[in-house]
Amino acid sequence: MAGSGKAHLIPQDSPQAEDIILRVEDLVVEFRASGGKKVHAVSGISFDVLEGETLGLVGESGCGKSTTGRAIMQLNRPTSGSVVFEDADLTKLDGEELRRVRTRLQMIFQDPISSLNPRRKVKDIVREGLAIWQQNLKGISSERVDEILQSVGLNPDMVGNRRPYEFSGGQCQRICVARALVLDPKVIICDEPVSALDVSVQAQILNLLEDMKKRYGLTLIFIAHDLAVVKNVSDRVCVMYLGKMCEIGPADELYEQPLHPYTEALLNSIPHPDPTHPVAEDALEGDLPSPIDPPSGCRFRTRCPRAQDLCAYEEPEIRELVPNHYVACHFPLTIASESLDEAVAAATAEAKLSAAAAAAADPLPPPPVPASN
């Protein structure tokens, strides 16, 4: 069995099930690369997003967080898997149906300036919503546009007739937020919304997103590489590495008590704005492997300080180690380094047993690990 598993998805019979506003299940996104190869950008990601929460997706470049966001929006069509939003599987909808859904599902991008049409006036940009949605605009009044501009901290009389190039990055991001809000969405996917901004302006936009979330009852998926930024806005955080999920749990708890070795390494790498805070001794070694040919078993094993033989041939399945806090790792940090040997022996024995059981039940040879090529 090689899959990240779905233990963290909320069961149908749980009372929480009705709060699920969006469910991503077994999401796979592959891109064609030269030489007939495939880039495994996202390889079987699943998560629930609960109404009113902010779910943070964090990880380093190439971990597939933006691809996940775009695949939810169907901006790049997933290779397989489902994205269920308001009872509809978006991956199965055609263009016209998608357009209708998308008013309820919006996105904000990293580079605010280039995501706005420089020739259009601000009030038209906001009225039109995201161009890729080709929204039918008749319904949006100028009062509505003014109200939204006001609420994102822009004075409609002063900015409405100006064009994006006259504004700073922070102001452009406000315009992007206004444009996302104008259609009264339920969910907004924010893809690195502050990473192109000056630090002093970043805080303005983060506060704005928090305010808008409260005011309009939004649900956010917040994608970023900056761990402190993600923690600041998120209720729950999902850590990704090379197209896979490592860990998902409540924000404060996950940062306080990481369970996955990769999460710990990320947290140890953060430079603290405090000279009395000791710089962590160990750095994670090596580089991110290529997503064209990701490592077998656990994709983090080539850099993981705890990696064992088992990690190379069996992919860890996600499981709940602490209530609501899930991790995909054979040897999570709840196991003290001293008792790692015992855990390795036990896990290896178990893996052999289950492999034997699978072989007995199934006369065919086990299928090749899909992730390894």
Place this chain on the structure above:
Amino acid sequence: MTKTDSWVGQVTASSDQDIPSASTMPSDFDLTSASSESELGMAQDAADSTTAPLLQVRNLETHFTTGRGTLKAVDNTSFELDYGKTIGIVGESGSGKSVTVRSIMRILPHNVGHQSGDIIFEGRDIQNLSSEEAKHFWGVEMAMIFQDPMTSLNPVVKIGRQITESLQYHLNQSKEAARQRALELLQLVGIPEAERRLGEYPHQLSGGMCQRVTIAIALACRPKLLIADEPTTALDVTVQKQILDLLDDLQQDQKMAMVLITHDLGVVAGRANEIAVMYAGRIVEKAPTQDLFASMRHPYTQALFESIPKVEHPSHTRLRAITGQPPDLTALPEGCSFAPRCRYARPRCLTEQPTLDPDEVNPLRSYACFYPVGTPAGEEALAANKAEGKTAAGVKLSSD
């Protein structure tokens, strides 16, 4: 703790960090087979026999001619750096960090309208070196690495040749010696399978590995000063840590001084002996790292620090944003450039420009502000603004 306490408290906080100074390091360190004898003369003697700083920058001004008028990218900027030490230059985009060091390295774009100031390296002004002197100076005594390693690597030349070229040019090394040294350098910067990498092109390496190569090239001639302009900004946080750790180690081994430029206060907090904070083309506060973090005097430094989300804080902690945005450098406001955003701004700030002056109690630190945070003058200014409900520049303040 009362305000007065913290004002007094910081005086004793002054301390040097524990990076040994160059003159106390053993002189027989040898990582390399290359000779680093300075062609410019008595560099080593200067290091041992005087306490003069390695680098002094005085009243640096660099202005550009643009379609919108004169752009004062760097104005009236001065700092010093001792042998073996690190100064961190922090500031937001456009604050003049890169132009400052590019002025020092003399790699400015063509539209410079005005450039002045002294750049003294080991006691001599390096702005008018003869071309023969320059050949043995830039890249030898002083080297630089950039944010995007690809800008300093030639995409169509093999890694090995990019390193040996510099060795052959600057140090007149033989081809074979240079190759041997290149191999050592790649090992020194932690590149596995160095032998094979020598024959590869930059695109075959990851971003982190490319940055290691540019560091290897910069270190090839064992410079006394390394200028690193956002060396890790383009890299992932785990790789950033690798590179910063590497620079730390190399710096200790080679007793090299460093100017470390970053927009991230976190990066300099752990790595620099001294920090200079830039805003709108000027240094607004400069202090030993410990002192700066113990108490920030300039309202911009403090506001910048407070606006950063801290990973220790619980999620949904309200951030203290700075209102407004950095000024247009072609149309700087009269008076203090930070006044339109400053919570402390009083009428004087709108007409008079504060100069970077040493603190009366702790002369190691200086700041350019009439109403410094945590001082009686600053507290009075803030209280007055709160009472009035706004600052002199019209920024609304609540009385909390």
